Amino acid sequence: MTKKLYSLIALLAVASLVLAACAPAAGDAGSAGDAGDAGTSGDAGSAGDAAFEGTSVASESCDYGGKILSIEAVDALTVVFNLCKPDPAFLAKIAFTPFGIQPSEWIAETGGAGELLEHPIGTGPYMVQEWDRGNQIVFTRFDDYWGEAGAAATVTLRWLTEGAARLQELQAGTADFITNLAPDDYATVIGSDDLVFIPQDNPNVLYLAMTNTFAPFDNQLVRQAIAMGIDRQRIVDNFYPEGSEVADYFTPCSIPNGCEGDSWYEFDPEAARALLAEAGYPDGFETSIYYRDVFRAYLPEPPLVAQELQAQLAANLGITAAVVPMESGEFIAASTDGQLDGFYLLGWGADYPHVTNFLDFHFGSGNPQFGDPFAEIYGPLEEASSIADLATAAPLYAEANNAIRDLVPMVPIAHGGVAHAALATLDGAYYPPFGANEFYRMSPTTDDPDYVDMVYVQNAEPISLYCADETDGESLRPCQQVVETLLDYATDSGDTVPELATSCTSNEDSTVWTCSLRSGVLFHDGSAFDANDVVASFAAGLDASSPYHVGNTGGFDYFSYLWDGLMNVPAE
Amino acid sequence: MATRTEAISPETINPSQRSRSLGSLTIRRLFKQRNAIVGLTILTILLLIAVFSPQIAPYDPELVLIGIEDVGKRESPCIHLLGCPEDQPQHIMGIDGNFRDQFSRVIYGTRVSLFIGFSTIGLAVIIGSLIGAVSGYLGGWADNVIMRFMDVILAFPSFLLAIAIITVLGRGLQNALYAIAVVNIPVFARLMRASVLSLKEQEFVAASRALGASPFRLLFARILPNAAPTLIVQATLSIASAILEAAALSFLGLGAQPPTPEWGTMLGSERNQVFTSPHLVFFPGIAIMITVLAFNLLGDGIRDALDPRLAQTTKS
Numbered sequence: 001m002t003k004k005l006y007s008l009i010a011l012l013a014v015a016s017l018v019l020a021a022c023a024p025a026a027g028d029a030g031s032a033g034d035a036g037d038a039g040t041s042g043d044a045g046s047a048g049d050a051a052f053e054g055t056s057v058a059s060e061s062c063d064y065g066g067k068i069l070s071i072e073a074v075d076a077l078t079v080v081f082n083l084c085k086p087d088p089a090f091l092a093k094i095a096f097t098p099f100g101i102q103p104s105e106w107i108a109e110t111g112g113a114g115e116l117l118e119h120p121i122g123t124g125p126y127m128v129q130e131w132d133r134g135n136q137i138v139f140t141r142f143d144d145y146w147g148e149a150g151a152a153a154t155v156t157l158r159w160l161t162e163g164a165a166r167l168q169e170l171q172a173g174t175a176d177f178i179t180n181l182a183p184d185d186y187a188t189v190i191g192s193d194d195l196v197f198i199p200q201d202n203p204n205v206l207y208l209a210m211t212n213t214f215a216p217f218d219n220q221l222v223r224q225a226i227a228m229g230i231d232r233q234r235i236v237d238n239f240y241p242e243g244s245e246v247a248d249y250f251t252p253c254s255i256p257n258g259c260e261g262d263s264w265y266e267f268d269p270e271a272a273r274a275l276l277a278e279a280g281y282p283d284g285f286e287t288s289i290y291y292r293d294v295f296r297a298y299l300p301e302p303p304l305v306a307q308e309l310q311a312q313l314a315a316n317l318g319i320t321a322a323v324v325p326m327e328s329g330e331f332i333a334a335s336t337d338g339q340l341d342g343f344y345l346l347g348w349g350a351d352y353p354h355v356t357n358f359l360d361f362h363f364g365s366g367n368p369q370f371g372d373p374f375a376e377i378y379g380p381l382e383e384a385s386s387i388a389d390l391a392t393a394a395p396l397y398a399e400a401n402n403a404i405r406d407l408v409p410m411v412p413i414a415h416g417g418v419a420h421a422a423l424a425t426l427d428g429a430y431y432p433p434f435g436a437n438e439f440y441r442m443s444p445t446t447d448d449p450d451y452v453d454m455v456y457v458q459n460a461e462p463i464s465l466y467c468a469d470e471t472d473g474e475s476l477r478p479c480q481q482v483v484e485t486l487l488d489y490a491t492d493s494g495d496t497v498p499e500l501a502t503s504c505t506s507n508e509d510s511t512v513w514t515c516s517l518r519s520g521v522l523f524h525d526g527s528a529f530d531a532n533d534v535v536a537s538f539a540a541g542l543d544a545s546s547p548y549h550v551g552n553t554g555g556f557d558y559f560s561y562l563w564d565g566l567m568n569v570p571a572e
Numbered sequence: 573m574a575t576r577t578e579a580i581s582p583e584t585i586n587p588s589q590r591s592r593s594l595g596s597l598t599i600r601r602l603f604k605q606r607n608a609i610v611g612l613t614i615l616t617i618l619l620l621i622a623v624f625s626p627q628i629a630p631y632d633p634e635l636v637l638i639g640i641e642d643v644g645k646r647e648s649p650c651i652h653l654l655g656c657p658e659d660q661p662q663h664i665m666g667i668d669g670n671f672r673d674q675f676s677r678v679i680y681g682t683r684v685s686l687f688i689g690f691s692t693i694g695l696a697v698i699i700g701s702l703i704g705a706v707s708g709y710l711g712g713w714a715d716n717v718i719m720r721f722m723d724v725i726l727a728f729p730s731f732l733l734a735i736a737i738i739t740v741l742g743r744g745l746q747n748a749l750y751a752i753a754v755v756n757i758p759v760f761a762r763l764m765r766a767s768v769l770s771l772k773e774q775e776f777v778a779a780s781r782a783l784g785a786s787p788f789r790l791l792f793a794r795i796l797p798n799a800a801p802t803l804i805v806q807a808t809l810s811i812a813s814a815i816l817e818a819a820a821l822s823f824l825g826l827g828a829q830p831p832t833p834e835w836g837t838m839l840g841s842e843r844n845q846v847f848t849s850p851h852l853v854f855f856p857g858i859a860i861m862i863t864v865l866a867f868n869l870l871g872d873g874i875r876d877a878l879d880p881r882l883a884q885t886t887k888s
Contacts, residue, residue: 239645304670308636311670
């Protein structure tokens with residue numbers, strides 16, 4: 001009797017174990033829209049287990065207009081991206097910080113918002129210890145990082161909006177690295193033995209935009225007159241730091257195919273005045289120059305450049321323009337929606353090294369920021385965006401650039417030089433052309449090698465740390481330290497290098513990309529990284545029907561415009 | 573008999589004669605006040621600078637010197653007398669961030685600041701005095717309604733209220749002037765009402781009323797002239813505050829807009845350069861300080877000159 005009882009208990013125990021082992025497999029197999037629910041990560045050793053249930057996110061068809069048809073986790077360490085059309089910038093795009101990977105469980109647990117905005121969980125060399133809002137963010141080293149461990153045990157990220165104040169912190173030794181040196185401070189840093197001057201070769205452009213739905217900017221002759229009537233060389237020479245240059249094309253020439261076609265108009269005030277008279281404005285007109293007073297690499301001193309343009313428009317064209325500074329968020333919203341009735345000063349810094357990042361976003365058929373989009377521009381751009389071969393696409397980009405020159409939706413002014421600074425005692429101080437510098441590559445010299453702390457000062461507080469739904473560099477920088485992407489950018493160029501994926505290869509027509517993932521990678525919460533985390537992270541941003549598509553604003557701008565739109569958008 | 577009646581009638585007293593004697597007495601007292609003399613001297617100089625700005629300033633304040641002179645952005649002052657090489661163009665307050673002569677801008681800024689001070693307080697005095705006079709003279713529910721409304725305006729910090737008004741009207745010098753005038757109206761309304769309440773019971777007012785003077789005549793010919801000294805003192809002191817408020821609004825980008833050479837705007841646009849180019853914030857700052865000081869000293873002096881108790885003390 002007793003023997004039978006023990007046998008029964010043993011049988012029940014074995015049955016329980018079998019059921020427990022089968023439990024994950026009993027979950028949802030994963031489908032478009034609920035990818036985050038499906039698939040759980042076991043320990044690192046489980047990656048590649050036969051029990052792995054891959055998830056996916058997909059659109060019913062390519063009719064929604066976007067580039068991605070589906071993303072599938074075919075096994076624990078393999079993800080396949082099925083594209084609707086070839087994307088020559090695919091590798092560069094997936095290396096961009098907003099496409100960082102977080103655990104599917106964490107995304108599900110937070111519901112795609114809330115804690116996710118302040119405490120991202122990634123696989124990066126640093127993890128967020130505490131965000132003291134309005135003051136600082138403290139990062140601690142992740143000791144189980146798969147790659148080279150960071151030298152500093154903690155990194156404190158602070159922010160100061162004034163360039164002079166940042167430099168003071170550096171000179172006082174209370175900061176190891178500061179971003180965005182004010183142009184007037186260049187000489188101070190270069191002349192100091194205690195500081196290191198770190199120029200950044202980031203392609204960017206400042207432009208003077210006009211919205212063609214407002215008079216007199218609906219007149220092409222007026223726009224052409226303005227294109228000829230501004231002495232852009234004078235602006236660059238007097239208001240930009242060393243390393244800056246006049247923008248002869250919208251896209252900087254360091255980006256392949258950026259400078260195909262004809263160069264911009266030469267400065268010719270007489271011809272400009274004649275054109276303006278021909279357009280019916282011999283004495284000019286009254287308008288405004290809108291701008292936001294925020295330091296950007298492409299516009300280091302916005303009020304000065306705005307006033308210089310004001311002076312040039314008056315002197316060269318007889319145009320009376322009031323200078324109107326706007327609050328940053330209001331300015332971005334109004335300008336990108338095409339609601340500003342005057343000139344506005346805006347720019348663009350490269351997110352990834354491809355011409356589509358400059359031209360397709362600004363001059364695409366769905367962008368109203370210059371008013372009604374021009375088919376002469378977006379036509380060739382759409383055709384070129386599916387061509388992987390640079391030489392084959394070059395004539396189309398030449399056609400688009402010539403149309404921009406002819407139609408003048410804006411006047412490209414400058415490609416700004418930007419520089420940062422560090423203490424001479426900070427080993428490995430650098431700044432890459434794309435993305436932010438990574439904390440783990442830099443090491444402050446200290447008397448106490450057991451405890452190294454680095455203080456990094458940038459020019460503004462991050463908005464949130466869920467960078468799938470952020471666009472500002474001040475947010476992307478801390479995200480990049482914590483959350484990693486499938487690929488990364490090289491420290492000295494725009495080339496992509498392996499990060500969470502060891503390789504990504506495509507089929508012949510570049511419509512199917514297969515990424516092999518790195519094994520043995522752990523998230524900061526101790527869970528193992530696998531292909532389902534990639535699917536869940538992309539699904540939260542890309543799939544508008546996902547319950548986790550919440551974020552900070554819900555805009556997921558980079559998902560929307562880099563992949564030509566969100567999939568499964570619910571019908572209104 | 574008729575001749576005698578005429579001699580004692582208030583109508584026969586020449587008000588200008590009376591005010592002239594009061595005025596000359598006040599001026600005599602004023603010139604005994606050292607503060608007032610200093611304030612008046614500075615103010616006279618500032619007025620002369622404002623009037624003769626085109627003659628004093630070496631450059632157009634909005635002229636960008638790129639391509640005209642070999643100057644650098646935010647260049648330090650160059651004064652030949654102090655050793656600056658003769659071959660360099662002289663700019664005694666340096667060059668601003670937009671390559672304009674800072675001295676010329678500070679000089680022209682005097683015009684803008686004095687205009688702001690006089691126009692805003694002038695408007696506030698006129699409107700506030702009328703409101704206060706009518707309120708005090710009518711009394712009753714009208715007085716209650718008007719004064720409670722003034723209390724509501726006074727309940728807000730004046731600068732915040734000015735910012736709120738500009739938010740509604742839009743930024744710009746003209747709207748800043750309206751905003752500053754509006755926030756100053758209650759001060760003058762209360763002051764005038766208090767004067768009217770005390771003066772309307774005075775015998776000379778009662779005598780005029782008894783002789784059949786109309787309310788309008790009583791208010792404007794009898795009461796207002798006697799309330800004027802208090803208003804003048806308050807107005808002089810308020811001009812200083814108005815100049816400061818306008819500078820602060822412009823500093824925040826709500827008042828005068830570039831390229832108008834307004835001292836607050838000049839301070840605001842170069843505030844980040846306080847360590848690298850201190851001359852660009854020092855000179856507009858000093859200009860504001862001197863102007864405000866002049867009005868404060870003059871206001872104190874006028875108050876002392878008009879105060880009979882202080883006059884008695886001086887005599888004894």
